[in-house]
Amino acid sequence: FGLRMAGVDRAARRARVAELLELVGLAGFERRDVASLSGGERQRVALARSLAPRPRLLLLDEPLSALDRALRERLAGEVRAALVATGTTAVFVTHDHDEAFAVADRIAVMDAGRLLQAAEPARLWHRPASRRVAEFLxxxxxxxxxxxxxxxxxxxxxxxxxxxxxxxxxxxxxxxxxxxxxxxxxxxxxxxxxxxxxxxxxxxxxxxxxxxxxxxxxxxxxxxxxxxxxxxxxxxxxxxxxxxxxxxxxxxxx
Structure with missing residues (x-):
């Protein structure tokens, strides 16, 4: 949809779809019925669709929250790999700090609408700015x-x-x-x-x-x-x- 809205021709759209499906581990899924996909496969498709139009900034709001823990942990690494591979800057919103550490280059901790600390993952863990941040971690x-x-x-x-x-x-x-x-x-x-x-x-x-x-x-x-x-x-x-x-x-x- 994003590619059509951008006026990309059919051949280029197909090439981009194939490229991104391969990136997220779903090569050959172009004609697969959505109802036949697992939860993890649907999330991979959603990520590929979001990346297709090459956004300058991508907002991912709790993208893995509906999945079981084992699948969330695996997909968090895959999301990071896809963002790095495409050079996409993203804001990844999550209440799970394990997800944040798995995906982010920089983490911002917020509480009641206030920014408590923003830092690289290792620095955030070893140098929390306050007791509230440390408790959250x-x-x-x-x-x-x-x-x-x-x-x-x-x-x-x-x-x-x-x-x-x-x-x-x-x-x-x-x-x-x-x-x-x-x-x-x-x-x-x-x-x-x-x-x-x-x-x-x-x-x-x-x-x-x-x-x-x-x-x-x-x-x-x-x-x-x-x-x-x-x-x-x-x-x-x-x-x-x-x-x-x-x-x-x-x-x-x-």
Whole structure:
């Protein structure tokens, strides 16, 4: 439709359609009935149709929201590949931050109509501008830097480019440590203790929720050790030794 509106002749339209269907993995689907397409195939067709007239700017508003999670994750990568291949600039609107990280070169976080932060994905994750942004990204616990356990302060201090972890204003001011899944890792001689609250599997990893004194509940993530790993899951109430990973701890304003 977009090509017809632009006055493109039939031969050029057919060539463009074939080019884009091949790009989105649907080569040979030109005459396929829409009713015979799967949800993922329909989304690929919609993307190809949007790209056909070579738009200078493309708005994609929750394009994957109606699909199941596994398909969303796969198509997010395909959407990015198609945008890069065609050199198309796009605004991709989503409430799923995993989608945003999979697709975008730059992410803008908005809340109630206000722009909270815009940055490249890696910088956004490691340097959230505020506690609100960090909460949206999935950070779980927030501790004033001056009141944090020494092991956490040391981990932040050792991280390249980290803020000065030598002091602060306590609970009412100064920088705050933001911790999430991966901020603490299992270590036999680790300086941090955590009491197991719950443990279970999630897509090939073991996630253990621990209660750390002075910090709160945090998720420790480990690779699954195979089908018999359930026999070794930490039991509720068990104490784990943990170490801090400074690269997985962010520092945000109070």
């Amino acid at each position: 999935g950070y779980e616990a927030f501790v004033p830097l001056a009141d944090a356990p020494a092991a956490l302060r040391d981990a932040v201090r050792e991280r390249a480019g980290a803020v000065d972890a030598g002091g602060g204003e306590g609970a009412d001011g100064g920088p705050v440590l933001a911790l999430g899944p991966g901020s603490l890792v299992r270590a036999p001689d680790g300086p941090v203790e955590g009491r197991v609250v719950a443990a279970g599997f999630r897509r090939g990893v073991v996630e253990t929720v621990v209660d750390v004194p002075g910090v709160g509940h945090l998720t420790v993530v480990e690779a699954s050790q195979g089908p018999r790993a359930a026999e070794a899951l930490p039991a509720p109430g068990e104490t784990l030794r943990l170490a801090a990973d400074g690269a997985a701890i962010a520092v945000v304003p109070a």
